[in-house]
Amino acid sequence: MAGRRASALVAALLVPLVALAAGVQVRIEGLTGDVLENVQARLSLAALARSGEAPSEAGLRRLYRRAPREIRAALEPFGYYHPRITARLVPRAGGWLAHFHVDPGPRVRVVAVDVRLEGPGRGEAGLQGAVRAFPLRPGDALRHDRYDAGRKRLLQVAFEAGYRDARYRVHRLEIDPRRNQARVRLVLETGPRYRFGPVRFPDAPLDPALLAGYVPFRRGDPYAPGKLLALQHTLERTGYFSSVEVVPGAASPRRHEIPVQVHLVAAPPDRYQLGLGYGTDTGYRLRVGWQRRYLGRRGHRFGLDLALSGIRKEVHARYRIPLRRPRTDLLRLAAGIGNRRTASNDAVVRLLEARREQVRGRWVEAFALRAESVTFRVGGDSGTTRLLIPELRFHRLSRAAGKAGTARGGGGRIAFEAAAAARGLLSDVSFFRLTLAGRRFLPLGRNDRLLVRGRLGTLATSDFARVPPAYRFFAGGDQSVRGYAFESLGPRDAEGRVTGGRQLVEASLEYRHRLWKQLEGALFLDVGNAVDRLGDPLRRGAGLGLRWKLPVGTAGLDLAFALSTPGTPWRLHLTLGAEP
Structure with missing residues (x-):
């Protein structure tokens, strides 16, 4: 007998502890979408379940009794004022189950919308448009959030149109739950226009x-x-x-x-810049710059840039002059000398350039006149070519690409260039060159995106041997067809040396998936080549890689396979710096 009493006493002492340690699961049936999400957000029991805390049984039952009132309050913003709620709280192994079946019932409908303007701005076209665009109309299901959004939007349009004293003289949302009817009445007094x-x-x-x-x-x-x-x-x-x-x-x-x-x-008159990077194509990259922010009171600016890499050494002096509309109109002057040496070609370029840039919305238009003297070697072609080149460029910047790990927005750019030279007009060779390039990120969900990239080019000339390598087309490398060495694709001479082509075709698809924070994995397929005739064979490369976004830029590592080469050899591509 004494033993049974002791056991009962121990059990009585343990019951509160078990109830305290028990978890709770909440199940809601009969609702979907935004309505269900709002109920889950307002329901105290659901918040307790998400927290993982173990409540006392008394506290749990108190929240359970409160739940029907919270569900009704969460349904009303969606126009449901007569829900039928069936609730059960049942113990089960390891905790409790709170089960709610909700029939939201009939929905309140909007039967009248009266939105009016009074005052000096009542005839303002922008305000009238905001009245017509009010997001609730007769016959619509009542949504409190749409009423609030329309009311705020109309007031915002009034402020943006210069009516700083605009106020609502009447703002009512009248709801008759018995008849399931709602009426909207807004009267905006605009006041004077500032x-x-x-x-x-x-x-x-x-x-x-x-x-x-x-x-x-x-x-x-x-x-x-x-x-x-x-x-x-x-x-x-x-x-x-x-x-x-x-x-x-x-x-x-x-x-x-x-x-x-x-x-x-x-700002301090002098500005200094230092940039570092690395790429399989270029080797190391170093850029050092000095800029005098302002010369005199007209905003002129002067700077010197030194760029060094494994394939390029350049120094430029630059002078910038704001024109009559300095927000959108600039004149840039430049002089420089540079040496570029790759496995397929090398060139020494001396240049003078004047460039006028105009911004038109998100389009940037640039017209340049450039004088060059180029001493070069490419394949069996070599010599010095003098050029006077008029050039027209357009490029359009879209909204910035979404960052890794965020809800992605589409981002990218498109650029068009046309350049020409005429023999006898301070040029040793005639040519006409067009290029079109673009890249865009397409969102595929929170953690995924697709990079679409392409480039087309054409060169027309009757004296290809006199055209410097910068105006010929080459393919292959980190930003071209991966799996192939930098500028290793293109027509070749009798000795097998790449001489560059008259046409360029490149296309790339790259799927990226966020692996962890700023780290993405990538799968890609590249197709393209530099050719003399459209229809010549294109080369294909494919592989996988990693992208790691750093404060100083993006680090990329790709393992690429040359699918069009016998044996499918592989190649590593490593880049560090700003993504192009």
Whole structure:
């Protein structure tokens, strides 16, 4: 008898401990999608289950009793005001099961939407468009988030159009749960429209006339806070200043003009740059630069660049002049000398160049006139060629590619170049050259993306032997057809030396998967060749690799196989630096 009492006492003492240690599992049936996610986010029991904590039985039952009220509150933003909830809390091995079956019931529908504008801005086209685009219409299922988004968007459009005093005189979402009906009523009082006043640059380190060219608005334009932010970013990107502060002043009560003051602190006049990298194609890469940020008050800039690598040695002097619209219009002057030596060719280039660049949205247009004297050897061709080359370039930058490990956005670029020379017009040879190149990342989910890359080129000339190697086409290497040595693909002479081609075709698909944080794995297939005639055989390379994003750039390691070569030899490609 005493033994049974002792056992009962021990069991009684252990029961609270077991209840304390027990976990809880929550099961919700009858809901899907955003509605289910919102219920799970609002339900205290679900939060407890996710935490992995072991509650007391009393605490667990308290949260269980609260659950139906929390489920109803989570359903209402989606228009469900009459749910039927069946709940059970049952013990099971290792813990508890909280089971909820939810029938959300009929949904509240919007029966009337009355969104109106009052005041001086009631006829403003942008505001009228925001009224028409209100995200709830009669007959729609009620969504509180859409009501909130539409209300905020209309007010934001008013602010951006210069109506700084815009306020809602009426903002009501009327819900009749018994009839499952909802009515939206909004009345926006716009108030007066404010406009930009004068922009001043007190104590500016550069000529105010130059700085005025960076202002993206004119006096009298509707006041928009976003344009002040754009002005600040534009001035910061010039590199002239270490500090930029754009301050709107008090509005004039009669004209409703808002003056703007821009306070600028000059950056140190000298800027130094050092860049390091490595590639299987180039060997080491070293770039050293010095730049005088401003010469005088007109924003002229001068710099020297030294670039060294296993295949290239160059030095350039550069001079940059902001033109009448300095935000989008620049003149660049350059002079330099360089030597480039690879397994297939070598050249010494002396050049003078004038280039005008204009930015049009995300397109950058550049027209250049370049004088060159090139002493070269490629295959059996050698000599010195003088060239005067007009060149036209367009390139378009899209939004930056998503970083590894994030929800990827598409990112990349496309570039087009046309260059020509005419014999007798300060050139020793006539040619016309076109290239088109592009690359783009396509998102395939949170951890995956696809890099699509391609390049096409054509060269027309009647005297190919006088064309320097920089204007011929070669293929093979880290950024071309992997599995083949750098510039090892192309037409060959009788002695087997690569001489370069008149046509270029390259295409690449590379699938990337995030393995860990900033580390990605890659599978790729490259196809291409430099040829004299379209239709000549293309070469294929394929393999796998790793990409590791570092603070200084991206480290890449590829094991590539030359599929078009007998025996399918393999080759390692190693790169360190910015991705092209």
